[in-house]
Amino acid sequence: MENSSSEFNSLVSSLIGAEAIGSYIAGEMVSGDGAELPLVDPASEQTLLQFADTNAEIVRASIVSCQAGHKQWADFSAQRRGEVLAQLGRLIQRHAEPLARLEAITSGKAIKAARAQVSAVAEIFRYYSGWTDKFLGNVIPVPGGQLNYTLREPLGVVLAITPWNSPIYLAAWNVAPALAMGNSVLLKPSEVTPLTALVMARLALEAGMPAGTLNVVNGLGKTIGDVAISNPIVKKVVFVGSTQTGRAVNAAAAQRPISCLLELGGKSANIVFDDANLAQAARAAVIAACANTGQNCAAGSRLLVQRGIYDQFVDAVAHAIVEFRIGHPLDESADGGPINNRAQFDRINRMVEMGISEGAKLVTGGVSEVTGQGYYVKPTVLKHVNNAMRIAREEVFGPVVVAIPFDTEAEAIAIANDSEFALAGAVWTRDVARAHRVVAQVNAGLLWVNMYRDMHVATPFGGNDSSGYGRSSGAECLYEYTKTKSVWVPIAEGC
Numbered sequence: 036m037e038n039s040s041s042e043f044n045s046l047v048s049s050l051i052g053a054e055a056i057g058s059y060i061a062g063e064m065v066s067g068d069g070a071e072l073p074l075v076d077p078a079s080e081q082t083l084l085q086f087a088d089t090n091a092e093i094v095r096a097s098i099v100s101c102q103a104g105h106k107q108w109a110d111f112s113a114q115r116r117g118e119v120l121a122q123l124g125r126l127i128q129r130h131a132e133p134l135a136r137l138e139a140i141t142s143g144k145a146i147k148a149a150r151a152q153v154s155a156v157a158e159i160f161r162y163y164s165g166w167t168d169k170f171l172g173n174v175i176p177v178p179g180g181q182l183n184y185t186l187r188e189p190l191g192v193v194l195a196i197t198p199w200n201s202p203i204y205l206a207a208w209n210v211a212p213a214l215a216m217g218n219s220v221l222l223k224p225s226e227v228t229p230l231t232a233l234v235m236a237r238l239a240l241e242a243g244m245p246a247g248t249l250n251v252v253n254g255l256g257k258t259i260g261d262v263a264i265s266n267p268i269v270k271k272v273v274f275v276g277s278t279q280t281g282r283a284v285n286a287a288a289a290q291r292p293i294s295c296l297l298e299l300g301g302k303s304a305n306i307v308f309d310d311a312n313l314a315q316a317a318r319a320a321v322i323a324a325c326a327n328t329g330q331n332c333a334a335g336s337r338l339l340v341q342r343g344i345y346d347q348f349v350d351a352v353a354h355a356i357v358e359f360r361i362g363h364p365l366d367e368s369a370d371g372g373p374i375n376n377r378a379q380f381d382r383i384n385r386m387v388e389m390g391i392s393e394g395a396k397l398v399t400g401g402v403s404e405v406t407g408q409g410y411y412v413k414p415t416v417l418k419h420v421n422n423a424m425r426i427a428r429e430e431v432f433g434p435v436v437v438a439i440p441f442d443t444e445a446e447a448i449a450i451a452n453d454s455e456f457a458l459a460g461a462v463w464t465r466d467v468a469r470a471h472r473v474v475a476q477v478n479a480g481l482l483w484v485n486m487y488r489d490m491h492v493a494t495p496f497g498g499n500d501s502s503g504y505g506r507s508s509g510a511e512c513l514y515e516y517t518k519t520k521s522v523w524v525p526i527a528e529g530c
């Protein structure tokens with residue numbers, strides 16, 4: 036387990052099978068010729084492999100190939116598209132264990148979590164396979180003797196840009212509905228986790244998708260972003276990542292203009308009232324903050340606690356967080372793995388330091404050492420935080436939770452809403468009426484009552500304000516991937 040590199044090499048050759056890693060265009064692996072990009076093992080800091088950044092010509096070729104793929108894919112009957120997506124789900128499930136291990140090694144995600152996500156990927160394709168022939172147009176009762184109906188047509192080529200925190204899961208989450216609606220997709224995974232997307236694209240071909248329907252372009256965001264977004268063949272951008280990069284993507288798309296779906300950062304409020312089941316809330320607060328070692332846009336990173344139970348509850352969270360086992364990604368008993376990359380590891384440490392220097396009190400955890408043997412951080416609880424501090428306002432993207440006291444329901448809502456982000460959140464109380472009052476007033480795309488974190492592909496997911504816009508799952512997201520055509524036909528005599 037100390038050294039996952041030999042397992043890594045055999046997983047790469049069995050799942051990807053190519054000599055060199057590059058972009059996957061119409062079933063061919065195409066190497067770039069740019070700067071060498073290292074793939075670093077987050078658990079050992081050793082370089083697992085290097086691959087060359089892509090170039091503008093390859094990006095353009097991948098888009099042209101997607102255009103050809105789209106023509107064939109859109110010509111499939113809706114039922115046949117559904118069968119192919121269902122088959123892709125089955126193939127993912129068939130390769131689930133090696134895929135989960137490759138995902139764990141390269142992203143740093145704990146193997147238990149990687150398995151759950153790969154299984155969810157199979158479920159995502161299964162779910163959308165059922166939608167291909169069920170997203171219907173309407174017949175609209177217009178006045179006069181005319182028939183008016185709507186057609187839902189695919190957009191064409193969709194560009195999906197995804198991050199490193201949950202690589203294959205977030206790729207599938209965004210690629211599957213686009214494909215289900217008859218679009219082709221150019222997927223651009225993070226340059227630090229380029230591999231599992233390649234496996235997904237290979238399996239898509241094996242499942243019966245025409246070549247070019249799902250291409251993957253691997254390289255730096257700056258090499259690919261503007262070239263792809265400005266290309267007139269690309270009709271939509273779905274972006275999952277930081278708010279800063281999301282703004283740049285949005286600005287580039289606005290020049291065309293084409294629409295975006297943006298899933299960005301969060302600083303979600305997990306609100307605990309004094310009448311809640313505190314033992315349950317404390318355990319959930321740990322998962323809310325630490326799942327995927329906190330590298331999670333919907334993390335419950337602001338813990339709002341009613342003043343009467345503040346000290347007692349924060350202590351309970353601090354005790355419970357110690358039980359959250361950070362370990363090697365392939366350790367079966369680990370709840371969380373190392374942080375994916377050095378830049379993010381450093382950022383988490385800087386944020387913890389900053390919080391303490393702003394006056395927060397460290398309850399447990401703290402700044403993590405640079406050991407040269409993995410980007411392991413300590414789950415951290417900070418108390419005596421007020422919502423004006425930067426540690427309460429900026430996303431950490433690590434297992435760091437800040438505890439903020441409040442007195443009244445109105446104050447809890449005001450603090451929750453005093454954020455540029457509005458992605459998720461939770462309310463803990465035994466008072467049903469209060470739960471619904473709070474839910475109605477908190478600005479977020481997703482709220483839980485007396486629970487935190489459950490998600491399913493069938494329900495809408497997305498945020499407001501600096502957390503982005505659009506909904507990326509459920510039936511709702513199918514509107515994102517279709518354009519409506521309104522058709523008028525005179526049918527009455529003399530019309």
Ligand code: ADP
Nearest residue numbers: 196197198224225226255256257260276277280
């Ligand atoms: P992080 O900095 O944590 O990697 P980003 O939001 O920058 O988060 O990255 C998310 C995705 O966006 C990655 O696939 C990355 O390569 C890509 N990306 C980065 N910069 C750009 C850009 N200028 N245009 C398009 N995509 C980009």
